[in-house]
Amino acid sequence: MKKAWIFVLWVTLWSHLAHSQQLVVEVTQGMDSANPIAVVPFAWSGQPLNEDVAAIIGQNLERSGFFKSMARENMLSFPSTQEQVFFRDWRVQKNDYLVIGRMEPSGGDQVSVVFELYDVLKEQRIHAQQVSGSTANLRDVAHFISDIIFEQLTGIKGAFSTRIAYVTSEQLGPNQQRFRLHMADWDGMRPRTILESSEPILSPAWSFDGSKLAYVSFETSRPSVYVQHLATGQRERIQSFPGLNGAPAWSPDGRRLALTLSKDGNPEVYVLDLQSRNLERMTNNSAIDTEPFWSPDGRHLYFTSDRGGSPQIYRLDMSSRGVERVTFEGNYNARGRLTQDGRFLAMVHRGSSRRFQIAVQDLQSGRLDILTNSDYDESPSIAPNGSIIIYATQQGTRGVLAAVSLDGRIRFNMPAAQGDVREPAWSPFLR
Amino acid sequence: MRSTNVTKALALAAVMAFAAGCSSKSAKTDSDSMGAGADASAYGAGQGAGVGAGSWEAVANLRTVFYFDFDRAVVRQEGFSDLEGHARYLAANPSAAVRLEGHADERGTREYNMALGERRAKAVERLLVVNGVQARQIETISYGEERPAVTGNHEGAWSQNRRVELKYVSR
Amino acid sequence: MDNRSYRLPVVWATLVHLAAVLLLLGHWFDLKQAQKTPRPMQAQMIDLASLDLPASPSPAPTPAPTPEPPKPVEPPPPQPRQEEQRRQEEQKRQEEQRQAAQRQEQQRQEEQRKAQEAERQRVEAERKKQQELVAQREAESRLKAEQERQKAEAERKKQEELAAQKAAEEKRKQEEAAKAAEEKRKQEEAAKRAAEEKRKQEEAQAKAREEARQRELAAQKAAEEKARAEAAAAAQAAANAVIGDIGSYISAMLTRNWMIPASARNGMEATVEIQLLPNGEIADVRIVKSSGDLAFDRSAEQAVRRTERLPRVAEVDPLLFERRLRRTQVVFRPEGLRW
Numbered sequence: 007m008k009k010a011w012i013f014v015l016w017v018t019l020w021s022h023l024a025h026s027q028q029l030v031v032e033v034t035q036g037m038d039s040a041n042p043i044a045v046v047p048f049a050w051s052g053q054p055l056n057e058d059v060a061a062i063i064g065q066n067l068e069r070s071g072f073f074k075s076m077a078r079e080n081m082l083s084f085p086s087t088q089e090q091v092f093f094r095d096w097r098v099q100k101n102d103y104l105v106i107g108r109m110e111p112s113g114g115d116q117v118s119v120v121f122e123l124y125d126v127l128k129e130q131r132i133h134a135q136q137v138s139g140s141t142a143n144l145r146d147v148a149h150f151i152s153d154i155i156f157e158q159l160t161g162i163k164g165a166f167s168t169r170i171a172y173v174t175s176e177q178l179g180p181n182q183q184r185f186r187l188h189m190a191d192w193d194g195m196r197p198r199t200i201l202e203s204s205e206p207i208l209s210p211a212w213s214f215d216g217s218k219l220a221y222v223s224f225e226t227s228r229p230s231v232y233v234q235h236l237a238t239g240q241r242e243r244i245q246s247f248p249g250l251n252g253a254p255a256w257s258p259d260g261r262r263l264a265l266t267l268s269k270d271g272n273p274e275v276y277v278l279d280l281q282s283r284n285l286e287r288m289t290n291n292s293a294i295d296t297e298p299f300w301s302p303d304g305r306h307l308y309f310t311s312d313r314g315g316s317p318q319i320y321r322l323d324m325s326s327r328g329v330e331r332v333t334f335e336g337n338y339n340a341r342g343r344l345t346q347d348g349r350f351l352a353m354v355h356r357g358s359s360r361r362f363q364i365a366v367q368d369l370q371s372g373r374l375d376i377l378t379n380s381d382y383d384e385s386p387s388i389a390p391n392g393s394i395i396i397y398a399t400q401q402g403t404r405g406v407l408a409a410v411s412l413d414g415r416i417r418f419n420m421p422a423a424q425g426d427v428r429e430p431a432w433s434p435f436l437r
Numbered sequence: 438m439r440s441t442n443v444t445k446a447l448a449l450a451a452v453m454a455f456a457a458g459c460s461s462k463s464a465k466t467d468s469d470s471m472g473a474g475a476d477a478s479a480y481g482a483g484q485g486a487g488v489g490a491g492s493w494e495a496v497a498n499l500r501t502v503f504y505f506d507f508d509r510a511v512v513r514q515e516g517f518s519d520l521e522g523h524a525r526y527l528a529a530n531p532s533a534a535v536r537l538e539g540h541a542d543e544r545g546t547r548e549y550n551m552a553l554g555e556r557r558a559k560a561v562e563r564l565l566v567v568n569g570v571q572a573r574q575i576e577t578i579s580y581g582e583e584r585p586a587v588t589g590n591h592e593g594a595w596s597q598n599r600r601v602e603l604k605y606v607s608r
Numbered sequence: 609m610d611n612r613s614y615r616l617p618v619v620w621a622t623l624v625h626l627a628a629v630l631l632l633l634g635h636w637f638d639l640k641q642a643q644k645t646p647r648p649m650q651a652q653m654i655d656l657a658s659l660d661l662p663a664s665p666s667p668a669p670t671p672a673p674t675p676e677p678p679k680p681v682e683p684p685p686p687q688p689r690q691e692e693q694r695r696q697e698e699q700k701r702q703e704e705q706r707q708a709a710q711r712q713e714q715q716r717q718e719e720q721r722k723a724q725e726a727e728r729q730r731v732e733a734e735r736k737k738q739q740e741l742v743a744q745r746e747a748e749s750r751l752k753a754e755q756e757r758q759k760a761e762a763e764r765k766k767q768e769e770l771a772a773q774k775a776a777e778e779k780r781k782q783e784e785a786a787k788a789a790e791e792k793r794k795q796e797e798a799a800k801r802a803a804e805e806k807r808k809q810e811e812a813q814a815k816a817r818e819e820a821r822q823r824e825l826a827a828q829k830a831a832e833e834k835a836r837a838e839a840a841a842a843a844q845a846a847a848n849a850v851i852g853d854i855g856s857y858i859s860a861m862l863t864r865n866w867m868i869p870a871s872a873r874n875g876m877e878a879t880v881e882i883q884l885l886p887n888g889e890i891a892d893v894r895i896v897k898s899s900g901d902l903a904f905d906r907s908a909e910q911a912v913r914r915t916e917r918l919p920r921v922a923e924v925d926p927l928l929f930e931r932r933l934r935r936t937q938v939v940f941r942p943e944g945l946r947w
Contacts, residue, residue: 034943036866127913161902206583253548273552294552341546
């Protein structure tokens with residue numbers, strides 16, 4: 007009897023030991039680098055094309071902050087079909103992923119593009135697809151393929167087919183300025199002007215369906231808020247009040263526009279119902295209240311106010327009308343924007359360094375982190391998938407556009423446009 | 438009438454002087470930017486009670502640009518006497534009208550600077566109204582940082598851009 | 609025994625029946641006497657009326673038809689004056705005649721009235737007689753019911769007594785049997801107890817001997833076990849040291865090959881299982897617990913695939929490898945990220 011009991015004890019002990027014996031290794035640190043990917047030039051035997059689809063895809067992926075594109079000159083071969091792929095070669099050159107493709111004319115100016123995505127380490131094909139487009143819109147095709155590859159590899163919807171709006175200003179003479187409102191691909195390519203004026207244009211804001219732009223124009227020598235339909239170019243002037251008319255921000259449902267007006271003597275935030283034209287005052291404070299923006303769920307209206315002595319970001323609860331301060335670090339936090347999940351707040355921040363930089367605050371933890379490294383960064387605007395922040399910075403005395411990934415890992419400048427570039431606004435997902 | 442205005446202005450000047458604090462360094466920068474002509478007339482106008490206050494000659498040489506500190510909307514003391522001169526002229530000539538254009542330097546965000554420019558213009562407007570100018574004679578507008586007077590990433594440029602420009606719309 | 613059990617009930621039954629008969633006889637005589645005793649008018653009338661009545665009595669007397677009322681007498685016709693005398697005589701004669709008729713009529717009416725009265729009396733008598741009859745019948749049926757009830761009651765009592773007697777007998781028998789059984793059980797128990805006592809004593813002695821032996825054995829065994837455990841612990845410690853060392857080695861190798869994706873956040877966690885070969889080669893890797901972020905999961909898997917081989921694993925004792933390294937879990941949990 008006693009023997010049996012001891013035996014049972016032994017068995018339990020041993021099985022317990024055996025169970026805990028499997029080794030569990032913990033890895034808490036890694037390399038702060040992106041996944042290497044090789045995008046091989048797509049095969050094409052026709053007339054030279056005006057766009058290099060593979061190059062655009064490689065650049066898109068690299069600019070997302072997730073990937074590092076292999077330079078073409080380092081490639082040992084240029085496969086365009088599966089039989090030509092030798093994983094060992096790509097693996098030796100430390101690539102994780104491989105993209106190959108081939109293009110063929112498919113009548114008229116139409117082109118058929120087949121692309122294949124491979125996992126080099128697993129030696130497996132992940133995805134293959136055929137896309138078609140015209141030779142004139144090969145950039146659209148390249149952005150579309152980039153979106154698919156990005157989503158296949160990260161699970162995050164690609165934002166390469168989205169657009170940006172921005173404002174430029176040029177000094178034409180001693181007292182002559184030219185302001186222009188532009189729209190371009192997310193990478194700054196294919197810009198087109200949608201408004202030009204000798205008076206200031208500022209604060210472009212996309213409607214949530216991407217069909218309209220609201221902005222402030224001084225074209226009547228006083229500031230007014232306009233809404234322009236991008237497809238038709240048709241535009242309308244929203245009520246113009248004495249004093250300030252500025253900082254338009256569309257509500258997520260697209261039915262309301264938050265504005266800054268000083269018609270009652272002091273800059274305050276108002277909400278205009280676009281249907282009923284009903285105007286409601288949201289703030290009431292002797293300080294400056296401006297730069298409103300909505301939470302993605304539309305339940306909060308954020309704004310900049312210097313009611314605490316310095317400009318800081320506050321949050322207004324739309325139902326209770328309660329106001330609470332959101333930013334505390336630094337003596338200047340203004341012009342915020344939220345990621346689509348509502349977790350991260352990007353803003354212009356000035357801390358102890360006394361430089362104006364783009365900072366992001368994690369609203370979950372309250373932690374604020376500075377993402378940029380120059381002196382005069384402003385107007386952060388977040389990609390609809392939350393991965394990249396585009397902003398305005400300065401090169402010499404000239405404003406240019408730049409972008410930084412949310413984790414600060416990658417920063418790059420957008421192609422130079424004419425004049426002083428400012429106020430980029432990233433569109434929502436289009437179509 | 439005149440005497441009450443003068444005492445009012447003096448009282449306000451005292452308050453503003455206290456509020457503005459010591460900003461002699463900036464004041465020097467400001468006077469530099471104004472050029473010699475403006476500089477010379479600036480002090481003369483202040484004590485120039487002898488010149489007919491209602492005449493255009495009395496304001497023709499007054500300074501028309503007033504400067505501010507960073508993120509502040511308080512008129513500096515050095516501008517008071519010239520502003521009073523403009524106020525006397527406008528009070529004496531009810532048909533005359535001015536436009537006050539507020540500006541900010543390019544640091545900080547554009548819409549916040551737009552509000553700041555408006556505040557500066559309003560601050561100047563209040564001084565004029567206190568000195569007997571009727572509100573209908575004054576129009577205010579803010580350009581924020583959109584129309585800098587001087588370009589450059591240094592305090593010399595910025596201090597000249599944080600300003601309110603007084604422009605006569607009609608004499 | 610059987611005879612005895614039946615004889616008594618039979619006697620009892622006879623007695624009970626006799627008593628019942630006597631009781632019933634008494635009743636019967638009582639009734640005769642009651643009928644003989646002279647009764648008021650009603651009794652007499654019953655006898656009379658029953659003679660000319662139909663056998664079956666009608667439940668209720670039928671009412672007699674009401675007689676027609678007498679017709680009014682006609683006045684005599686008028687006489688002419690000329691024949692006054694004759695007329696008067698005639699009149700007198702007529703008067704007499706009329707009076708005679710009247711008398712006759714009165715007599716007739718009287719007779720009729722008498723006849724009616726007689727009829728009425730007859731009907732009344734009839735009704736009374738009927739009532740008497742009903743009453744008598746009811747009395748009879750009541751009596752009969754009472755007799756029956758008494759009889760049934762007597763029968764029931766008799767049965768109950770019988771049952772009680774029987775039950776008592778039964779009980780007595782059971783008690784006797786139980787008593788006998790108890791006696792026997794007690795005897796057996798006593799015997800058993802004695803045996804038990806004896807066995808226990810023997811057992812206690814045996815146990816004491818066994819315990820002494822066990823103590824000796826246990827002491828011996830404990831010494832052996834202690835030595836064995838010490839040896840095992842030493843071996844285990846050595847193995848643990850090796851495994852711990854290999855664990856740090858694997859972690860360092862993977863750290864060098866883990867490219868943390870841009871979407872990684874502090875607090876994310878993915879677990880992969882690595883299948884190792886004794887030569888240190890990584891045979892396979894699979895996610896066993898996802899972080900919920902595709903890029904993060906991929907990065908963990910890729911860190912392992914990129915590592916390809918863990919040469920130092922080949923140095924581990926094959927048995928130890930088999931037991932603890934062949935399947936190794938790796939938890940990827942970034943720390944110190946920006947977010």
